[in-house]
Amino acid sequence: MIKANNNRHVFFLLTMVVFLWGVNVVSIKYLTNFFPPLALAPIRLCLASGLLLPIVFRRYGFQKLSSTEWLLVSTIAMFCIFLHQIALNLGLAATSGMHAVLILGLNPLVTTVLAGYLLKETFTWMKGLAIVLGFSGLLLVVSGSSQSGATLVGDGITFIATITFVIGSLFVKKATLSLSPLIVTAYSHGIGSIGLLILGLFINPVWSYTGSFSFWPIAILLFSSFMSTAVGALWWNTGIQQVGASTASLFQNGAPIVGILASAFFLGEELSWYHLAALILVLLGVILGTGVIDLPVRLISLKNRLLALFC
Template sequence: MNNNRITMMMIAVIFLWGINVVMIKYLTNYYPPLALAGIRMVLAAAFLLPAVLYPGGWQPVPRAAWGPICGVALFNIFLHQIALSWGIKATSATHATLILALNPLLTTLLASWLVREPLSRNKLLGVVLGLAGVLLIISGKADTVGATLLGDGVMVIAMLAYVFGSLCVKNGTIYAPPLIVTTYSHLVAAPALVLLGLFANPVWVYEGAFEPWPLAILLFSSWFSTALGALLWNTGVHHIGASTASLFLNGQPVVGLFASALFLNEQLVWQHYIALILVLMGVGLGTGALASWRKGT
């Protein structure tokens, strides 16, 4: 797969996941957070499963792949989705997207240590530029309506879980294709989330949950932002590594911020536009896209 295709694929992930934070925030008005996580993962697994079965039926998974697949299920899906659904309910969508933006920094550092991915100067500078954009926004958002310290703390857990899950993805795709890792990890995690939801929630839906608009957003969030987004992300991690792929996540809070302003009426200020420039520079520098563009010109 060439670099241009990978770049476009990761940009698609940025948009799918950036708007997903806003969609989940909206859906918590109709579903309890833990119930919502289980429902979304079941729908995502059902969306992915035919792609695995269609070519030649159920395929055995190499034994060496099961450890990483279970790691993806535990960190990327089970813990991440629980913390994500609960944290977004307890804080503002703006704070949620900003905290998730710390992912690239930790992923880059841990990937160089645990899976021996190269740690280049440009990659570190890209992380620093992206993080600078995030910190710039945070400095002006202390009074964000709906934000709580507890909610922000839960979002930190969601971010850390995804960092460790991304490293499991890198190891898992050594032994099995990204589609297999993505689908099987969802099949492992979805029942656990449903059982937790049944235990924690006597009521699974609120009034209006079955109206056309909430259902349409639920399906889009589950099938496209969650299932397709995870498949594209895991494919990208397989080809370019967790640390390089994570740099694209610096664009997720930018999408989330503008989506929050558009759909949730959260206010945008001048810091957001400067942060957008810093994030684009960081992604371009850290992934090598900026150098490729210069050569092309």
């Protein structure tokens, strides 16, 4: 059992990560008004890598990787960074911040489902219920696409961003068996940023729009790159190292809530009843699917009594 008193500083860091990641979705949505989506991604990731790599080199030095480790890190870079950032930036440019936050909130649930399928983990009725709840929330969000700035295509691309990140995360689990999570994060960010930069050089006729070098766009760009992406990843990995992944995942479910509030506060998007209903369904699905909490003891007892009565 984890002693809360001894890990207050870690819980504080994980709480900050929730705020950073929740606000980051809204930040990227805002920045797409000043930078093309496929220019924004390499700019953000290059800035984040420029902060991550020196910190890692200072802490661990330059660690040589085996061919297998390079393959794992490169695969993580392809899915978690390269493909994820492309889909994320295109999706956020084509949908509303609230829809993006809710769809990205399916991340832990989809991770559980794919891990169960690919790694042959037991698929219980609880996980089945979680799938129904989670995708019901997704469908409810999509049905509200009449909201200004939201489109069905944008919602779909944002969901692809979720899938690519989840696939990459499965490789992260394998890579961290022999490497520090901090090294895996920094190296994959470096490789991914190079790939995005090369793609951007071929695709982008322009790298910025009018007003992009004003105070607020630059300030938010730096905050998104250094804090939400780089520092957020470092703090998240620190939390996993200190208290374990299962405990850290408890905090991740708060990111969609922060993002919803941030979208309403910063982007002026209107909160509707279906956003709140979808948020409840998504969070409930995530909680059940990841096994964060179990059914209350009384509910389990009631289920057993009913089974005994009819069997």
